Amino acid sequence: MRPDMAPIIIVGTGLAGYGAARALRRVDTGTPLVIVSADGGEFYTKPALSEAFGTGRTPATLPNGAAEAMAAQLKAIVRARTRVTAVEPQAHRVRIGDEALEYSRLVLAVGANQVRVPLAGSAADRVVTVNSLDDYARFRALVAGKHSVAIIGAGLIGCEFANDLTGAGFKVELIDVAAQPLPRLLPPEAAAMLRDRLGAAGVGWHLGTSVAAVDGDGDALAVTLAGGTVLRADIVLSAIGLRPETTLARAAGIDVGRGIAVDRYLRSSAPDVYALGDCAEVQGLVLPFVMPIGHASRALAGTLSGKPAPVEYPAMPVLVKTRVCPAIVSPPAAGAAGEWRVTREEDGVKALFVDAGGRLLGYALVGAAAGERARLTPQLPPVLAAA
Ligand SMILES: Cc1cc2nc3c(=O)[nH]c(=O)nc-3n(C[C@H](O)[C@H](O)[C@H](O)COP(=O)(O)OP(=O)(O)OC[C@H]3O[C@@H](n4cnc5c(N)ncnc54)[C@H](O)[C@@H]3O)c2cc1C
Incomplete structure (x- = not known):
C-alpha cells in the first residue's frame, strides 16, 4: 500500500486517543482511521474513577460507549484488547505481534503508568x-x-x-x-x-x-x-505518581525525555509520528491532566487534516474532587519567581502566587475560596502562549 493510502493509526483509547479521533472527525470524515487499544476500548472519563462511590457509579456504569459504538461514531476501526508491540517508523508500520499494520500518520496516545x-x-x-x-x-x-x-x-x-x-x-x-x-x-x-x-x-x-x-x-x-x-x-x-509510557517510542528510536518528546505540532522525532496526552512531553511540558488533552486534540486534528496548528495552552486550572473540601489549583510554572500570598477566610484559603510586579502567576483556592476561580483564571498567564 502506498504510505499516503494507509490509514491514520491512533494507539490508545483514553481521553487522548478518542479525543484526537473525535477532533479529527470534526474536520475530516473521510480519511481511514484505525484505533488500536490494549484495553477494552470503552469510552470513559478517567477522573470519574476517583469519585465513583460518591456519584453512585460502578465499573459497569462508568463507560459512556462500548468499543463498537465508538467505532460507529468515529467511522473508524477500533481494535480493542490489542496491544501494539512495536513501531517501525522507517517502514511506517506498527506491529501487533507478527501482524504488521501500515500507517500514513501514527498518533501515540498510550498514557502513563502508575509509579x-x-x-x-x-x-x-x-x-x-x-x-x-x-x-x-x-x-x-x-x-x-x-x-x-x-x-x-x-x-x-x-x-x-x-x-x-x-x-x-x-x-x-x-x-x-x-x-x-x-x-x-x-x-x-x-x-x-x-x-x-x-x-x-x-x-x-x-x-x-x-x-x-x-x-x-x-x-x-x-x-x-x-x-x-x-x-x-x-x-x-x-498512588504515588504517574510516569509517561515511553516503551514503544524508545524502542523505535524516537526521542524521549520525561515523555515522548514532541514539538508544538505534537510531532515526534520520527516522521509522521505524533503523541499527545499523558505519554507526551509537549515542548518540555508533561501535563497529565484532562484540559491539555482537549487543546492538543484540536491542534492535532488541524495538523493531520492539512492545516498545521501549533498547540496553545491557556491557564488550565485543575479541580481536586475532594467533596469535603474542594480545591482548584493552577500552579505557577516550574521555577517561576514569586511568592505565595495566603489569605485565610472563614471557610476557605485563598493562596495567590504573584511575581515582584504583583502579577498573578498561579493560585490555589481551597474550600469556599474555590468560588473565585472564574474571576481569577482570566488573570493567569497562558501555560504555552501563542508562538
Ligand atoms: C483516578 C484518576 C483521577 C483523575 N482525575 C483528574 C482530574 O480530576 N482532572 C484532570 O485534569 N485529570 C485527572 N486525572 C488525569 C487524567 O485522567 C489523565 O490525564 C487522562 O485521562 C489521560 O488520558 P490518556 O488518553 O493520555 O491516557 P490513558 O487514559 O491512560 O490511555 C492510554 C491508552 O493507551 C492504551 N495503550 C497503552 N499502551 C498500548 C499499546 N502498546 N498498545 C495498544 N494500546 C496501548 C491503553 O490501553 C489506553 O487505552 C485523573 C487520573 C486518575 C487515574
Missing part, C-alpha cells in the same frame, strides 16, 4: 494501583465487603480516593513522605485545610513518613511505616 516503589514484605505484590477502568474494576471487586484501605501517596489521586472511600464507609489511612497533602500543587496553609477537612471526615493521616513493608496478616495486610508504626488494612492502594 511503583519497590516495597519489602511478604505481601508487597498485593499493593494495587488504579489508572484505568480495568484497574478500577479489579479494585472494586477487591474492596467489596471489606472495611479499610491504606493509600500510599497524598497527591490528587490519593486524596480523591481517600475522600471517596471515606464517604463510602471505609476506614482510610493516607500515607505520604511529604509533610502535607498535594505537595506539588498546594502551599502549606492551603494543604492544611484539606488535611483537616479530610481528617474530620475520618481519614487517618501519616505524613512525613514512608511505607517500609507490606506483609500478610491473615486476610488483611500489615503496613509497616518507616518509623516502625504498623497499620492494618484490608487493601493497600498506591
Whole structure:
C-alpha cells in the first residue's frame, strides 16, 4: 500500500486517543482511521474513577460507549484488547505481534503508568494501583465487603480516593513522605485545610513518613511505616505518581525525555509520528491532566487534516474532587519567581502566587475560596502562549 493510502493509526483509547479521533472527525470524515487499544476500548472519563462511590457509579456504569459504538461514531476501526508491540517508523508500520499494520500518520496516545516503589514484605505484590477502568474494576471487586484501605501517596489521586472511600464507609489511612497533602500543587496553609477537612471526615493521616513493608496478616495486610508504626488494612492502594509510557517510542528510536518528546505540532522525532496526552512531553511540558488533552486534540486534528496548528495552552486550572473540601489549583510554572500570598477566610484559603510586579502567576483556592476561580483564571498567564 502506498504510505499516503494507509490509514491514520491512533494507539490508545483514553481521553487522548478518542479525543484526537473525535477532533479529527470534526474536520475530516473521510480519511481511514484505525484505533488500536490494549484495553477494552470503552469510552470513559478517567477522573470519574476517583469519585465513583460518591456519584453512585460502578465499573459497569462508568463507560459512556462500548468499543463498537465508538467505532460507529468515529467511522473508524477500533481494535480493542490489542496491544501494539512495536513501531517501525522507517517502514511506517506498527506491529501487533507478527501482524504488521501500515500507517500514513501514527498518533501515540498510550498514557502513563502508575509509579511503583519497590516495597519489602511478604505481601508487597498485593499493593494495587488504579489508572484505568480495568484497574478500577479489579479494585472494586477487591474492596467489596471489606472495611479499610491504606493509600500510599497524598497527591490528587490519593486524596480523591481517600475522600471517596471515606464517604463510602471505609476506614482510610493516607500515607505520604511529604509533610502535607498535594505537595506539588498546594502551599502549606492551603494543604492544611484539606488535611483537616479530610481528617474530620475520618481519614487517618501519616505524613512525613514512608511505607517500609507490606506483609500478610491473615486476610488483611500489615503496613509497616518507616518509623516502625504498623497499620492494618484490608487493601493497600498506591498512588504515588504517574510516569509517561515511553516503551514503544524508545524502542523505535524516537526521542524521549520525561515523555515522548514532541514539538508544538505534537510531532515526534520520527516522521509522521505524533503523541499527545499523558505519554507526551509537549515542548518540555508533561501535563497529565484532562484540559491539555482537549487543546492538543484540536491542534492535532488541524495538523493531520492539512492545516498545521501549533498547540496553545491557556491557564488550565485543575479541580481536586475532594467533596469535603474542594480545591482548584493552577500552579505557577516550574521555577517561576514569586511568592505565595495566603489569605485565610472563614471557610476557605485563598493562596495567590504573584511575581515582584504583583502579577498573578498561579493560585490555589481551597474550600469556599474555590468560588473565585472564574474571576481569577482570566488573570493567569497562558501555560504555552501563542508562538
Ligand atoms: C483516578 C484518576 C483521577 C483523575 N482525575 C483528574 C482530574 O480530576 N482532572 C484532570 O485534569 N485529570 C485527572 N486525572 C488525569 C487524567 O485522567 C489523565 O490525564 C487522562 O485521562 C489521560 O488520558 P490518556 O488518553 O493520555 O491516557 P490513558 O487514559 O491512560 O490511555 C492510554 C491508552 O493507551 C492504551 N495503550 C497503552 N499502551 C498500548 C499499546 N502498546 N498498545 C495498544 N494500546 C496501548 C491503553 O490501553 C489506553 O487505552 C485523573 C487520573 C486518575 C487515574
